Amino acid sequence: MFQERKTSTPLEKLGEFGIIKYLTQDINYHQFSSIIGIGDDAAVLDFKENKILVSTDLLIEGIHFNLAYTPLKHLGYKAVVVNISDIYAMNAKPTQITISIAVSNKFSLESLNEFYVGIKMACKHYKIDLIGGDTSSSNFGMIISMTAIGSAYQKDIVLRKGAAPNDLLVVSGDLGAAYLGLQILKREYEVFKTNPHIQPEYGGYEYVIQRQLKPEAPNKILSIFNTVDVKPSSMIDISDGLASEVLQICDMNNLGCRLFEGKLPIDPQTQLACEDLQLNPSIAVLSGGEDYELLFSISLKDYEKIKYQDYFSVIGYMTYLEEGAKIITKEGQLVSITAQGWDAFLKHA
Amino acid sequence: MFQERKTSTPLEKLGEFGIIKYLTQDINYHQFSSIIGIGDDAAVLDFKENKILVSTDLLIEGIHFNLAYTPLKHLGYKAVVVNISDIYAMNAKPTQITISIAVSNKFSLESLNEFYVGIKMACKHYKIDLIGGDTSSSNFGMIISMTAIGSAYQKDIVLRKGAAPNDLLVVSGDLGAAYLGLQILKREYEVFKTNPHIQPEYGGYEYVIQRQLKPEAPNKILSIFNTVDVKPSSMIDISDGLASEVLQICDMNNLGCRLFEGKLPIDPQTQLACEDLQLNPSIAVLSGGEDYELLFSISLKDYEKIKYQDYFSVIGYMTYLEEGAKIITKEGQLVSITAQGWDAFLKHA
Incomplete structure (x- = not known):
């Protein structure tokens, strides 16, 4: 269960753009609605006549997870699951996700890649497209922020409001x-x-x-x-x-x-x-x-x-x-x- | 320029839902595309035939800002500006934003509210709707994560790619x-x-x-x-x-x-x-x-x-x-x- 370490490439060797390029080089898209993904100021999506759902979550080391007993691959997978669950909770299908992360320089490229392997596994499993994000250094622990986007027909959307007595x-x-x-x-x-x-x-x-x-x-x-x-x-x-x-x-x-x-x-x-x-x-x-x-x-x-x-x-x-x-x-x-x-x-x- | 402190309500007094309710009680929406905003698992948007733009940013205390000389109201305003600038950079109009924040328990409700006053000022100025977010405690400093959503006609979108020699x-x-x-x-x-x-x-x-x-x-x-x-x-x-x-x-x-x-x-x-x-x-x-x-x-x-x-x-x-x-x-x-x-x-x- 506990993390194995192999080669270790310092993050500062690649710089922000190098890191993003490395981590996202093999990303495939599953959704027709993903017109433009990672690599521009913003992603471009097209949902035709459908409604769009947006939900966002923050995961913080020491509050939401502990790296001592959380393998990074699992954490990447879980981050996606946590975020897209909110879209399912509207009776809608998640279609895209953005993931921003901040890590200290003690993190190696390989360990960050482990995290992304988990993200990509989840994206593949749920047919979600990773369309953007932001990476930053952090003076403290690891911070993960995700935004899930989904779509649905208006008639299918289920809100928190709508229950009646005896339901x-x-x-x-x-x-x-x-x-x-x-x-x-x-x-x-x-x-x-x-x-x-x-x-x-x-x-x-x-x-x-x-x-x-x-x-x-x-x-x-x-x-x-x-x-x-x-x-x-x-x-x-x-x-x-x-x-x-x-x-x-x-x-x-x-x-x-x-x-x-x-x-x-x-x-x-x-x-x-x-x-x-x-x-x-x-x-x-x-x-x-x-x-x-x-x-x-x-x-x-x-x-x-x-x-x-x-x-x-x-x-x-x-x-x-x-x-x-x-x-x-x-x-x-x-x-x-x-x-x-x-x-x-x-x-x- | 430096922060003034008046009354100080500890955050744990309200809990997460109480904090969100307090901070978002007076939010008005400007966009027809905002169908459902804060208060459900996800926001619901409708862009008709337009394309949708999504961009995300992370701001971390000690890396991107220093609270010693950054008033929280300004920081809130700036967070919105940083994020929606990416949408303008696609020649598109930003329409909605989600903001997630993590702060330590040392933060009072009043100082968090200052931050939200800045966010709301920017939303009003740029006619952006705040449609969601996540709040969390943080063991370290303040963490801000934002996702901006915008829309444009396909024909108007400008990418980073497209320049020719002599342009x-x-x-x-x-x-x-x-x-x-x-x-x-x-x-x-x-x-x-x-x-x-x-x-x-x-x-x-x-x-x-x-x-x-x-x-x-x-x-x-x-x-x-x-x-x-x-x-x-x-x-x-x-x-x-x-x-x-x-x-x-x-x-x-x-x-x-x-x-x-x-x-x-x-x-x-x-x-x-x-x-x-x-x-x-x-x-x-x-x-x-x-x-x-x-x-x-x-x-x-x-x-x-x-x-x-x-x-x-x-x-x-x-x-x-x-x-x-x-x-x-x-x-x-x-x-x-x-x-x-x-x-x-x-x-x-």
Whole structure:
């Protein structure tokens, strides 16, 4: 897992334009809408009659990632996923991305290239075009800024606003795994720091670690919507933890909600890691974050269409504002959902 | 010039969503193409049949700016200008911008708001819509990442590629002023550090300091092109110093060029500051940067159309590749242009 170093070319040898040329020499474009990509003052795109979606994200070393246990190739891949997930969350297709990075001069060209290999892998996988960026030196750590662009027909776009009382709340995939993956990586890194000869133990935790280091964007969900002919009434990307996203949906729609703790989708490996680390799985789901799944609401009448979709879990429903945003615990208690999730839960759990 | 502090609200009091709500509460939109702005996973735009331009920039404390002598309001304004200049450099109109920032917890809400006041001033002045962004904490300094979006008819877009031998090289405005402004600010800051009771002396340097702290984007140049009915054969934003941009144009077109040192447009105040600081004005122009003017090439036949435009200076012409990229000094010497500009010039000057 930990980074290997081979040859090491100092960045100052190439200069900014040399670095960009080197890193982007083998970039292929997948989208008809990419008219001009990297190499001019701006990229040029053409979306014909479609609407255009734009979303931007910032990843900062020490805040969002730790290079001690994050291989650069994975980080590049994840950066793309983090950013395009926001476009999928509008029920739209991401088509282009720009990536700006700042690194200290201690970075070699080879390690920067590792990062770009990951970016290009993700671009290939999701058929996204890398159309621009900016590189800079940094006095501190590594900084990554990305902007994703996508397109959709007006009629398909799903906003955070649009949910109605009694709409069902549904999530894709399973939740909490990425957070547990991070806890396992942190634990093994602490062991490694104490004694670098001890090999990290990841056996049995491959899935949660993969969810942390190499998450995937919720692209298949859009094709499920298409297949079952459902358009959600509202939708949001799960990046900050389920609690935060549920509260956003409530807030945008002036509604309350009821979640069922027993309905939260948790992978057995996440469950196991929680036992190992003595964490409450529901708290990991509510407050962990980095799931890159989707939370959406659908009209009750659409329930029949999605009920056999293994990939979807109905976790609750929308209520009127007065009823508040609450979760019904496995023991039947009614607990308020807070942005952190932790406090309220800890008091009652 | 130096920052005043009034009330000071810690950022952690509001949380990320609270901060965004506070900072963006009074944002107005100017563009018909902005369908949905801040507040969802992505913004939604509609450009009808027009082409879309995208450009992105990163500004990092300690590398691109120093908060010791950069008021936050000016920094916000400048961030917008830096980013939209790239869109103007395509002969296109910027229409939207996203701004992501990371700051340490030492920043107060009030100082962050100062930064946003500057952003909003620039958005109002240039009729740009702020449609998104990301805020994050930072363990180090302040980080600003911006993506500008613009639109244009296909027929109007001017790329870096397109120049032919004998095309004239033209620049807008005057060059080198922002670099001298920075040198004056640095000098006064050194004095201030030694003795905080000495007031900084900016008398006579208002213009160069303004060019550094509150530059303007080259929007009026597009209307001049329109008025005189000229479409440049190639164009680039002057942000890294004239030498670097000239070499980019040569490189993209597989051509050489000749510049005339005596034709470089330099403001009298820049000239004066150079004497004061014992700097070579031509070096400031070639290597200083942050001018946010445009360098473009036009066909010889268009010369008559622009020759009475005070705002334009013909500084040279394109040649075949074999002739190299060179500048003819005031003394008649032929000197190679290098990306830094400094070295070659210092050897000969």
